Amino acid sequence: MSSQPSPIVIGYDGSPSSQNALRWAAAEAARQLAPLRIVEAFELVIVSRPSPGQVVPLEAVRTARQKGLEAVAEGVRLQHPGLHVETSLVSGGAVASVLDEAERARLVVLGSRGLGGWSGLLLGSVAAQVTTHAQCPVVVIPHDLRPHAQEEPTVAVGVDGSKTSAKAIEFAFDQAEALHAKVVAVYAWSSPFLTYADGASMLQFDDEKIEDEARLLVAESVAGAAADHPDVQWTTELVGGSAPQALVRRSESADLVVVGSRGRGGFTGLLLGSVSQSVLHHAQSPVAIVR
Numbered sequence: 001m002s003s004q005p006s007p008i009v010i011g012y013d014g015s016p017s018s019q020n021a022l023r024w025a026a027a028e029a030a031r032q033l034a035p036l037r038i039v040e041a042f043e044l045v046i047v048s049r050p051s052p053g054q055v056v057p058l059e060a061v062r063t064a065r066q067k068g069l070e071a072v073a074e075g076v077r078l079q080h081p082g083l084h085v086e087t088s089l090v091s092g093g094a095v096a097s098v099l100d101e102a103e104r105a106r107l108v109v110l111g112s113r114g115l116g117g118w119s120g121l122l123l124g125s126v127a128a129q130v131t132t133h134a135q136c137p138v139v140v141i142p143h144d145l146r147p148h149a150q151e152e153p154t155v156a157v158g159v160d161g162s163k164t165s166a167k168a169i170e171f172a173f174d175q176a177e178a179l180h181a182k183v184v185a186v187y188a189w190s191s192p193f194l195t196y197a198d199g200a201s202m203l204q205f206d207d208e209k210i211e212d213e214a215r216l217l218v219a220e221s222v223a224g225a226a227a228d229h230p231d232v233q234w235t236t237e238l239v240g241g242s243a244p245q246a247l248v249r250r251s252e253s254a255d256l257v258v259v260g261s262r263g264r265g266g267f268t269g270l271l272l273g274s275v276s277q278s279v280l281h282h283a284q285s286p287v288a289i290v291r
Contacts, residue, residue, distance in 0.1 A: 007035040007086065009105040011098045011126065012072065014040075017111025017143035024141050024286060025109035026076045026083065031178045032106075035084040036076065039101050040069050041094040065089055095129045102134040109139045112280075123281050131261075131280060137171055137290045139256075140280055153181035156237075156254040158247050158275060159218050160187070164260025166221060168290040172258040173225040175288070176232045179255065183234035185222050186250055188243035189214045214238055244278035251283035261291035 010025040012018045022038065029036040042065055066089050073085045090097040102108045110131075113124040123140070131138045157172035159165055169185070176183045189210060218236045226234060239246035251257045262273035276289055 005034055006104060006106040007037040008032070008107045008109060009037045009039055009098065009101045010109045011094060011111075011130070012038050012040050012069070013094065013111075014068075015111060015113065015143075017113045017124075017141065019111075020143065020145045021109050021111040021139075021141040022072070022076070024139070024145075025107075026080055026085075028107070028109070028139075028178075030080045030083050034106060035086060037086045037088060037101065037105070038069060038073055038076075039088045039090060039097060040065065041097040042089050042091050062089065094126045098126070098130050099133055102130070102136050102138075105136050107137050107139065108134055109141065111143060112140050113143050127280070131276070131289045135291065137288055139286055139288045141286050142284060145286070153179045153255045154184055154253065155179065155181050155256045155258060156184045156186055156247065156250040157258040158187075158243055158260065158279075159185045159221050160243070160260075161217050161221055162260060162262070164262055164291055166224075166260075168258045168260040168288075169222055169225045170228075171288060171290045172256075173229040173232050173234075175256055175258070176234075177229050181232075181255060183222075183232055184237050184250065184254070185218050185234060186237045186239060186243075186246050187214050187218050188239045188241055188246040211238060243275045244282070247275070247279045248282045248284075251279070251285040251287070254285045256286050256288060257283050258288040258290060261289050 008025050008029045010018075010022050012022055026036055042062060069087045069089055073087045076085050077083060088101070098108060098110070108130060110127045112127055127140050131140060155172045155176040157168050159169065172183050175181070215236055215238060218238075222234060226232070237250070247257055247259065257279060259276045259279055260273075261276055280287055280289070
């Protein structure tokens with residue numbers, strides 16, 4: 001007897017951002033024929049000296065929240081007939097609850113910002129911490145997500161030759177196949193000019209040779225995933241400048257941007273690299289962090 005497939009977990013709190021995330025997660029679960037698990041954290045807040053008549057029994061609050069969550073799940077079932085939808089109202093903080101669920105999930109989906117926190121932040125604390133610590137891929141959906149008006153869906157993936165980049169490429173091709181999309185493999189490069197301190201001399205490098213080597217690195221990095229997904233078309237995009245800027249610009253027209261949690265650069269002790277952090281904070285499309 002086959003075991004139940006691992007679910008796609010959506011962290012839900014009723015905010016507009018989490019509602020966008022729920023729609024994305026439900027569609028993804030339907031495509032993957034995977035269970036959808038809607039998780040809401042129920043954290044007890046104790047108020048000292050409540051006014052008379054303001055005290056509501058804890059069990060009544062929990063029951064109301066559970067009914068609301070079940071209503072949300074029923075709405076998803078009506079929109080996606082046949083989709084297996086579970087709900088979980090978890091006691092405790094949102095970050096700990098979602099990370100616990102992530103240990104058994106194939107994918108975690110979150111809105112970029114929830115109900116709490118500072119309204120000016122582009123990325124909320126829950127999304128920031130979950131993407132940093134979750135062991136499964138995490139997709140973060142912008143709070144102001146808008147569909148792109150284009151004929152062919154696009155999945156962009158950052159390439160740098162690292163191990164996490166290789167996993168991101170495989171994830172990107174899987175997504176592109178499900179979405180009937182093309183893959184754009186983005187590699188950011190710059191000429192390694194070196195100027196002496198006194199300005200007396202400069203070492204010159206062959207830009208054309210550097211670009212050829214970058215194109216070869218991308219081709220070698222993508223070869224395995226492309227062979228496993230022969231129906232997925234892909235292109236190389238070499239961009240002069242920083243990787244975060246290149247991927248954020250690409251997010252303006254992409255349906256999904258995929259990055260590895262950490263690339264070649266940066267400090268090895270960091271759990272989330274500077275590129276993935278920058279893309280998470282500024283991308284206009286959903287962003288997948290893969291490790």
